[in-house]
Amino acid sequence: MIATGQPVSAAAPAVMKVAELTSELTIRPAERPVPKAADGWAVIRVDAAGVCGTELHFLDGLMDPRGTPRVLGHEAAGMVCETSGRSELLGMAAAVYNVVNCGSCRYCRTGRDRLCLRSGGMIGFTVDGGFSEYMLAPEANLVPLPPAVAPEEGAVLACSGMTAVHAVRLSGIGLDSPVVINGVGGVGLMLIQAARLAGATVAAVGDDPTKLAMAESLGARACVTARTPEDYSTLDQQVCDLLGRRPDVFFETVGTRETMRAGLRSLAPAGAFVQIGYTAQPYDFHPGELIKNELRIITSAAGSKEDLETAVSLAAQGRMKTVISGRTDLAGLTDAIEGLRDRRVLGRNVVVYNR
Numbered sequence: 001m002i003a004t005g006q007p008v009s010a011a012a013p014a015v016m017k018v019a020e021l022t023s024e025l026t027i028r029p030a031e032r033p034v035p036k037a038a039d040g041w042a043v044i045r046v047d048a049a050g051v052c053g054t055e056l057h058f059l060d061g062l063m064d065p066r067g068t069p070r071v072l073g074h075e076a077a078g079m080v081c082e083t084s085g086r087s088e089l090l091g092m093a094a095a096v097y098n099v100v101n102c103g104s105c106r107y108c109r110t111g112r113d114r115l116c117l118r119s120g121g122m123i124g125f126t127v128d129g130g131f132s133e134y135m136l137a138p139e140a141n142l143v144p145l146p147p148a149v150a151p152e153e154g155a156v157l158a159c160s161g162m163t164a165v166h167a168v169r170l171s172g173i174g175l176d177s178p179v180v181i182n183g184v185g186g187v188g189l190m191l192i193q194a195a196r197l198a199g200a201t202v203a204a205v206g207d208d209p210t211k212l213a214m215a216e217s218l219g220a221r222a223c224v225t226a227r228t229p230e231d232y233s234t235l236d237q238q239v240c241d242l243l244g245r246r247p248d249v250f251f252e253t254v255g256t257r258e259t260m261r262a263g264l265r266s267l268a269p270a271g272a273f274v275q276i277g278y279t280a281q282p283y284d285f286h287p288g289e290l291i292k293n294e295l296r297i298i299t300s301a302a303g304s305k306e307d308l309e310t311a312v313s314l315a316a317q318g319r320m321k322t323v324i325s326g327r328t329d330l331a332g333l334t335d336a337i338e339g340l341r342d343r344r345v346l347g348r349n350v351v352v353y354n355r
Contacts, residue, residue, distance in 0.1 A: 046135055185253065
């Protein structure tokens with residue numbers, strides 16, 4: 001019997017390679033000592049880490065890493081190689097839920113743990129993350145990956161998968177509800193699947209034929225091509241024609257004034273506009289437009305550990321698919337991030353560690 005708090009481990013090297021965000025907002029390679037487990041935290045040998053648009057927010061100075069150098073990478077999966085006492089976790093393949101929460105406040109107790117009142121930060125945001133060969137994570141944040149879910153799939157599910165599940169849960173979609181998903185990037189493709197599983201009829205909006213074809217293959221009944229503000233000025237009529245009536249829910253992942261305005265204008269009475277993720281652009285509408293039709297604005301960011309567990313379960317059953325555009329090593333991380341800026345990514349790029 002190993003006493004709680006006494007580290008137990010599998011073999012790990014002394015030094016690891018990482019990719020750091022610098023104070024100049026660039027990514028650089030570095031080496032660091034492999035961390036040690038203590039006080040309820042485990043060491044994870046990272047097998048895969050997804051590359052998200054959030055990385056661009058850090059590089060562009062829109063988000064604060066709370067100190068540099070910082071190892072980004074908030075969507076990660078790998079093998080547990082050291083714990084602070086829970087030997088049964090050793091060797092387990094796991095996805096990492098990245099919110100460091102207290103587990104006991106009213107939000108943690110009700111499945112809204114991302115809103116934890118005593119949060120210790122977020123892995124890959126304000127706590128070092130998965131763009132490293134090894135990382136620390138709370139033992140309570142580990143979500144087991146069944147054999148049917150590969151680590152690179154688990155990494156993607158740890159962000160875009162759980163984000164989609166969370167947003168759909170918050171939206172209140174009803175059976176056969178017509179909904180619009182604006183943006184068919186990594187999160188949008190997951191949203192299509194989650195909304196379809198909830199019983200919705202989905203129209204996807206995007207600017208790339210290849211991405212829209214993927215959206216249809218994943219369950220979108222109709223697709224709309226929109227590239228310019230003029231395209232979005234008629235979006236409400238286009239989706240109404242395609243869906244048979246105005247949508248009950250409009251999921252917004254693009255975040256420009258034109259797209260947000262189009263979403264609100266598209267909605268049926270009592271509809272919900274769901275803003276996902278971050279945008280630097282302000283809303284631009286008159287409150288009367290909301291009031292007269294009793295529209296709701298819902299904001300949704302990331303998800304709960306339960307949402308991640310749901311996403312992993314759906315993937316294991318073959319009901320939710322991850323779309324991986326490309327795989328790279330740490331040396332290719334900057335190019336993978338810039339691929340997002342250039343809109344060259346279909347789904348997600350993933351950093352993988354070949355050992």
